[in-house]
Amino acid sequence: MDIDRIRAAARRLSGHALRTPLLSSPFLDKVAGRRVLVKPECLQHTGSFKFRGAWAALSALAAEDRAAGVIAYSSGNHAQGVARAARAHGASAIIVMPADAPALKIANTRALGAEVVLYDRATEDRDAIGKALAAERGLTLIRPFDDPEVIAGQGTTGLEIAEDARALGIAAADVLVCCGGGGFTSGIALALEAEAPGLRVRPVEPEGFDDVSRSLAAGRIERNATSAGGLCDAIVTPQPGDLTFPILQRLCGPGIVVSETEALRAMAAAFLRLKLVAEPGGAVALAAALFHADASDGDAVIVTISGGNVDPDVFARALATLAA
Amino acid sequence: MDIDRIRAAARRLSGHALRTPLLSSPFLDKVAGRRVLVKPECLQHTGSFKFRGAWAALSALAAEDRAAGVIAYSSGNHAQGVARAARAHGASAIIVMPADAPALKIANTRALGAEVVLYDRATEDRDAIGKALAAERGLTLIRPFDDPEVIAGQGTTGLEIAEDARALGIAAADVLVCCGGGGFTSGIALALEAEAPGLRVRPVEPEGFDDVSRSLAAGRIERNATSAGGLCDAIVTPQPGDLTFPILQRLCGPGIVVSETEALRAMAAAFLRLKLVAEPGGAVALAAALFHADASDGDAVIVTISGGNVDPDVFARALATLAA
Incomplete structure (x- = not known):
């Protein structure tokens, strides 16, 4: 870095x-x-x-990785950033969000064209869910901060x-x-x-x-x-x-x-x-x-x-x- | 113009x-x-x-006119703009405001260092009040728009x-x-x-x-x-x-x-x-x-x-x- x-x-x-x-x-x-x-x-x-980091990550991907789509896990702001940056880059996006995130953030993420997968913040591990989905569908994981x-x-x-x-x-x-x-x-x-x-x-x-x-x-x-x-x-x-x-x-x-x-x-x-x-x-x-x-x-x-x-x-x- | x-x-x-x-x-x-x-x-x-017009007017005044002070009549936003622009130019400001203007605008205008004179919007004419005060105290009138x-x-x-x-x-x-x-x-x-x-x-x-x-x-x-x-x-x-x-x-x-x-x-x-x-x-x-x-x-x-x-x-x- x-x-x-x-x-x-x-x-x-x-x-x-x-x-x-x-x-x-x-x-x-x-x-x-x-x-x-x-x-x-x-x-x-x-x-x-969060839009800045999402755009930076999407724009840094190889074209074939972008074409395969991305995934992110987020309480909301990273979700919206990735959703909008992905759409602008012509990439599909799956967002893993806690079920108790503000309703507005979930609705906005969907409206920005992403597929939203909800999880229980108290009992489930978003990292594990994200990694499993990424592996299963060949998506690139856009981490919220450690990237x-x-x-x-x-x-x-x-x-x-x-x-x-x-x-x-x-x-x-x-x-x-x-x-x-x-x-x-x-x-x-x-x-x-x-x-x-x-x-x-x-x-x-x-x-x-x-x-x-x-x-x-x-x-x-x-x-x-x-x-x-x-x-x-x-x-x-x-x-x-x-x-x-x-x-x-x-x-x-x-x-x-x-x-x-x-x-x-x-x-x-x-x-x-x-x-x-x-x-x-x-x-x-x-x-x-x-x-x-x-x-x-x-x-x-x-x-x-x-x-x-x-x-x-x-x-x-x-x-x-x-x-x- | x-x-x-x-x-x-x-x-x-x-x-x-x-x-x-x-x-x-x-x-x-x-x-x-x-x-x-x-x-x-x-x-x-x-x-x-309104700050833009107020600054433009204050900065265009001759130094001796600025030193004598300015007056404005306003429902609130022009008032705050003139008050702040006057203070930044080291000029005193009197603002003639309707008594029913939002409380926040009156308070802000005072906090920005201006003297506030209230009038009744239904029964009094702000132009007349402003012109009279300007003549009486030798102030320059900063009009809200027709200047x-x-x-x-x-x-x-x-x-x-x-x-x-x-x-x-x-x-x-x-x-x-x-x-x-x-x-x-x-x-x-x-x-x-x-x-x-x-x-x-x-x-x-x-x-x-x-x-x-x-x-x-x-x-x-x-x-x-x-x-x-x-x-x-x-x-x-x-x-x-x-x-x-x-x-x-x-x-x-x-x-x-x-x-x-x-x-x-x-x-x-x-x-x-x-x-x-x-x-x-x-x-x-x-x-x-x-x-x-x-x-x-x-x-x-x-x-x-x-x-x-x-x-x-x-x-x-x-x-x-x-x-x-």
């Missing part, structure tokens, strides 16, 4: 992925006590950064952050990244290492699913006690990846953990101040910037909003925090 | 206004029956395109639409613009006349406040029966401007009128498919694209979302249309 692979992915994504801007609001700056710059990957195609091309695709976000931070004169800052298995986080960290070494990635996770923060503190991979449930479904994974963890260990600062209530309040702030729809897992980094400001130093902080695929009832819960 | 003034405004706005992208979703394309490209000015600083620099600032949106449409290979399409007094609409129309003559502007208004559509059809300025009320407060004005109407008449196609329910449904679509927060008045053009598709021809349509400053309870009403 190196910067050249990320740069190559950026060339393949050019004109296909959305080049997202950096957003800001004086109201957020005031809450955080420093300048806050927001990278809104909720605006990315399919509503999350060099997927990491490279997510890392293109980091190239854009580096470019925009430079234009804004920000040479040193923490970059708070919503972290599940670590594909987004490690990709951004690798891009920043090469392009903006003064920008340091900090993984942000929800309480109860802080495997990366604990693993970084312990110096070895640690698992979550539970691998299902919680509002932040988009970034809930059992443990950091074998490929991603060494990168996180080498390049990231300590993890930051936020509560679900803080994630909901950050969603409300994104609604009010940025006019963005964030999902709970996509709002944890903004929550860290706003409500754990003492976890960072410096005049500025850069924050990713990783996705916006949220059901209306959960969004209404976030808006309700404004009345409290 | 000509293209050179818009280009000059674009140079002064560079690095200060957000360069918004064009967004899209295959789900919206399906509803509209053609490709839909969305210009999300809700992401602009202060949550609406060449303000039109030029809003027109910078059109330069960006022309550039991005060209990159997407779209040479001919209707450009649906949320229309109040016509500053945004006429500015975009002037920019497109010079930069993308195959793109034709269509003003979009809410039912009951369709003064521009009726004026275009009649060939002379017509007023609305009522000048207050309705969900689409951001784009409710008594009649088209003396400066803007001749431009609209020369360059625009027929107006399109949508219902408030259609505006709410378009807000829900922007939530679900674009991850954007639109206000009712800001969603009328998207409503026209989705629910009045037969009003346009061609393979593509370009849509502005003019603002996103909406109170949570109104947003909840929009989300409720998804359950229906």
Whole structure:
């Protein structure tokens, strides 16, 4: 995994992925006590950064492998990213999704042309199901994070952050990244290492699913006690990846953990101040910037909003925090 | 009013206004029956395109006029744009706002450093109040739309639409613009006349406040029966401007009128498919694209979302249309 692979992915994504801007609001700056710059990957195609990695992986396949079709297992955002990237490449896609994923994500994945196979997150192993289906039908498995091309695709976000931070004169800052298995986080960290070494990635996770923060503190991979449930479904994974963890260990600062209530309040702030729809897992980094400001130093902080695929009832819960 | 003034405004706005992208979703394309490209000015600083015109006007003032301070009258979005642009230019600002404007807009305008003067929209005349205060205190009045620099600032949106449409290979399409007094609409129309003559502007208004559509059809300025009320407060004005109407008449196609329910449904679509927060008045053009598709021809349509400053309870009403 190196910067050249990320740069190559950026060339393949050019004109296909959305080049997202950096957003800001004086109201957020005031809450955080420093300048806050927001990278809104909720605006990315399919509503999350996952489209980048999916496109990078699909576009890197040999033509005959693409023609045979792909398979992915995902709680939703990777599913939609792979479905749309596959359709654009003329490839068929099977997506293995947990039966309790948000209804919207399952419906969207089907509407994007993929075949959806549901499984029980509490009793079945999605990796095993994915591998079996792949072997049986000759499909290529597109992993959600532990894949060099997927990491490279997510890392293109980091190239854009580096470019925009430079234009804004920000040479040193923490970059708070919503972290599940670590594909987004490690990709951004690798891009920043090469392009903006003064920008340091900090993984942000929800309480109860802080495997990366604990693993970084312990110096070895640690698992979550539970691998299902919680509002932040988009970034809930059992443990950091074998490929991603060494990168996180080498390049990231300590993890930051936020509560679900803080994630909901950050969603409300994104609604009010940025006019963005964030999902709970996509709002944890903004929550860290706003409500754990003492976890960072410096005049500025850069924050990713990783996705916006949220059901209306959960969004209404976030808006309700404004009345409290 | 000509293209050179818009280009000059674009140079002064560079690095200060957000360069918004064009967004899209295959789900919206399906509803509209053609490709839909969305210009999300809700992401602009202060949550609406009004920041562009305010910055253009403030930056065009002589230094001594800026130092004396500015005044504006506005239902909210122009207020916030002028307040923020004034503060950034080190100028004081008084904003005359209707007492029934959304609470959020009044609070935001004050938080951005402006002095707010409230008036009764049903019984008082904001123009008269604004002019009296300006004369009394030696302030420069920044008009909401009938001002060449303000039109030029809003027109910078059109330069960006022309550039991005060209990159997407779209040479001919209707450009649906949320229309109040016509500053945004006429500015975009002037920019497109010079930069993308195959793109034709269509003003979009809410039912009951369709003064521009009726004026275009009649060939002379017509007023609305009522000048207050309705969900689409951001784009409710008594009649088209003396400066803007001749431009609209020369360059625009027929107006399109949508219902408030259609505006709410378009807000829900922007939530679900674009991850954007639109206000009712800001969603009328998207409503026209989705629910009045037969009003346009061609393979593509370009849509502005003019603002996103909406109170949570109104947003909840929009989300409720998804359950229906």
